[in-house]
Amino acid sequence: MNTLKINNVSLVYNNGYQALHAINLDITNGVFGLLGPNGAGKSSLMKTIVGLQKPSEGELFFNGTDIVKTPLEIQKQLGFLPQYFGVYPKVSAYDLLEHLARLKGIHNKKERHDQIITLLDKVNLTDAKNKEVHTFSGGMKQRFGVAQALLGDPKIVIVDEPTAGLDPEERNRFNALLSEIGEDIIILLSTHLVEDVRNLCSQMAIIKQGNIVAEGNPNQFINALHGKLWQKATNKNELPKLEPNFKVISKQFIEKVMHITVYADACPTGFQAVVPNLEHAYFTHLNSAT
Template structure:
């Protein structure tokens, strides 16, 4: 079992901007979702975990090793899948994995070949191994990205906004792949998409302005909102009266009609109850309703 412990980590940049504020997390094998809007501190936390920048305060331990003092210890066991995986033109999937495997220190030819073919099988790309990666569909590129992230048998993999741009079928295939991989290692999923967390993660945290505002199991978040989420179809003029007197957590158009959703212990006049979803919990915490 792999364990990542983040103890009271804060990060203040040279210009005085506080990117992280007293972060405390303990993460073990599986897919852990770090959910927050753009600019919330997700990237700052990921860079700090993997030793690309040192925290201003706090400690980070990976499998008992202080990675603030010894960042190479986590970097040697790290895989990374960025949001957009750039590839060289005119290079086949197999040859690109060969190149990346050498960069990761896999120098034995037989070992390198066996690992590449095993990973191409895992991500269902064996038949495409001689095709140039830049010709792949978005879903194929993301699956190739998983293969390169798993070169060298990492113990922790960081995945950044993985399903952006994927169609529903590709997203389902990709999510199934991440779930399978996450049984044996830590996968840190950094995203602003609630759907990715709901589909993949057994544990999650919501980050806002560099602070963890909530953490736990997605189902616990949903259960905590039972009987507290209410919705009403309105026109724009009504919104001016609703917002000052209610805790509004979201506004959205459905078939050209605006629906306002609020958090309250009792049903406000004219509203109807709504079955809570994870996005309701997300917006509730983002809007300081709890």
Template sequence: MNTLTIENLSKTYPNGTEALQSISLELTDGMFGLLGANGAGKSSLMRTLATLQEPTLGTITFNKNDILKNPDAIRHTLGYLPQEFGVYPKISAQEMLNYLGILKGLENKKERKEQVNALLEQTNLYQQRKKSVATFSGGMRQRFGIAQALLGNPKLIIVDEPTAGLDPTERNRFLNLLSEIGENRIVILSTHFVEDIRELCTNMAIMGQGKIITKGNPNELISTLKDCIWTKMVEKNEVLHLKNRFQVISTKLIGGKTQLTIFSKTVPNEGFEPKMATLEDFYFTKSNL
């Protein structure tokens, strides 16, 4: 069992921006979702965990190793897929993975080749192995990103906003791939898409303004909203009036009318109907506080 412990982690940039404020989390094997809007601090946390930047305060230990004092303790067993990554324009996917395998310390040529080919098969890229990664579609490039992250059988994998910009088919393919790799290792999925967390993760945290707003099991978090979510179709000119009266957590324009969703512990008695709570409702409830 792998364990990643983050205690009182803070990061203040030279311009005074407090990107992280006293973050504390303990993660074990499985998929962990980190949910938050753009600018919430997710990428700053991911870069800090990947030892790409140092925190201002706090500690990070991985399997009892202090990775701030000894970054190699995590670098040797880390797979990282950032939001964007560059590739050499004329190198094939197979050659690129082989090169990255050398950098990761896979010295045995035969074993390295076997692992590269196995990862290309796992990510459904083997037929395109001779093509340059620079020519890949967005979804293919993300799958290649997972292949390189899995080189060396890492015990900690960090993926940052992996489904942004993917079409529905590629998104489903990518999420299925992620779900396959979440056993016997820690996988941190950082995203602003609620659906990614709901479909994959057994534990999660919501970030906002560099802080952890709440954390827990998605289903247990949703259950705290039982009998508290209500919805109603209203005319556009009613929205502002109702926002002044109720805790509106989301609005959606449908056929010229607005679907209003509110949080209320009591029956609103305003024509609202009860709605089964979702993780999206929970997220909006917390992010609108």
């Protein structure tokens, strides 16, 4: 079992901006979702975990090793799948993985070959191994990205906004792949998309303005909202009168009609009960956080 312990980590940049405020997380094997809006501090935390920047305060331990003092210890066991990545033109999937494997220090030719063939099979790209990667569809590129991230048998993989631009079929295939991989390693999923966390993660944390405002199991978040959410159809003239009087969770159009969802212990007049989902939980914690 792999373990990542983040103890009281804060980060202040040279210009005085505090990007992280006393972050505490314990993460083990599986897909862990770090969910938050753009600018919440997700990238700052990821860069701190992998040793690209040192925290101003706090400690990080990976499998018992202090990775603030020795960041190479996590970097040697790290895979990374960015949201977007460029590839060399006119280079096949196999040849590009061969090149990346050399860069990752896999010097034995047979070991490189065996690992590449195994990974191409795992991500269902064996039939495309001789095709140029730049010709791949979005889903194929993301699956290739998983293969390159798994070169060298990493113990922790960081995935940044992985399903952006994928169609539903490709998204489902990709999610199944990540779920399978996450049984044996830590996968840190950094995203602002609630759907990704709902589909993949057994544990999650919500981050806002550099603070962890909630942490736990997605189902626990949802269950805590049962009997607390209420919705009604409204219009732009009525909305300004409602907002000051209620704890508004979300506003959304349903069949061209604006609906407002509020949090309350009892059903307000004119509202109806709503079955909560993870998006409701996300906005509840974001709007509750100061």
